[in-house]
Amino acid sequence: MEAFLVSSGIVALAEMGDKTQLLALVLAARFRKPVPIILGILIATLFNHAFAGAVGHAVTQLLGPDVLRWVLGLSFLLMAGWILIPDKIDDDDTRVASRYGVFGATLIAFFLAEMGDKTQVATVALAAHYANFISVVAGTTVGMLLANVPAVLVGNKIANRIPLKLVHGVAAGLFVILGLLTLFNVGNLLPQ
Template identity: 65%
Template sequence: MIVGEALWVSIGVVALAEMGDKTQLLALLLAARFRRPWPIVAGIVAATVVNHALAGAVGAWLASAVSPAVLRWGLGLSFLAMAGWMLIPDKVDEDEVRIPPRWGVFGATLVAFFLAEMADKTQIATVALTIHYAAPVLVVVGTTLGMLLADVPAVFVGDRLARRVPMKVVHAIAAAVFAALGVVTLLGVGERLGF
């Protein structure tokens, strides 16, 4: 495996998957509500690092606990399921951002983002990519950077970004990437190429 591939694919897949995702919509909502971008960005970074580190640990554990054949089929089917899931638009409710004011902007963002990211597309993608590449640190760094590439601009430019980016096209591209990863994994192409 080319070491950089795990990092770059993780960045690209998650940045695409995050466009129009629930947590990106949450970033827009938090920015509109609090109008203090830096504590929001700090909360997003902290929540994402913890969440994706947990996902990477789960992926590493699964890779060591499950037989390679079962793992390949499970992973391939998971990538294909992610492709389908990418085509379903996400929504965020105001209730999801009702955090006690005593926690401040950073605390509200940290808690809201961490909870919204649980079992979300990007967390599941982090597990799957960790299994696929067997490089948990590179995958977690990559998925975290991908998440930040999509969410930090949303905090600063808000709705202007959302209106200019064709979300259906972005989701279709992300779905195609996940589908390609699924097919390649199911066919075992990576193993034959030495990945």
């Protein structure tokens, strides 16, 4: 349960103001059909984060416990810094042929925008940290939905009221805590 809750919380916070959240806002404004957009986000995230979780799980099999501890600890600390850098949406992220429909356009655009994104990298690190693939992927997917569904449903009305610097600061703080706990192996947090 810890893997699910931590993964959900970190990704939900990390996603606030992220380019994929901005993409969700753009898609909602462009198509004005929330259900296929939300389904596209869900399916794209499941595929993307399942891949990232598999990479994270494979990393635990390839590296010894001491190397893994340093790689994960430093990765969490780097994520803390990366999360503080504001994202911008690229025009290429929103250019998807209209022939794919709202669902298809969302699925493709969201999947591509999430490749190499902060939350995908976080999913790799979380899956390596918590040797529980299903809980991490489910958690990170729920975290993505927690951040993006409101963006789709209420758009700019709520986005302007959320203090993104505070949210990013809290997410960065969580990554710092995870990084330090991992580096110092507090509570033997590494997978066995």
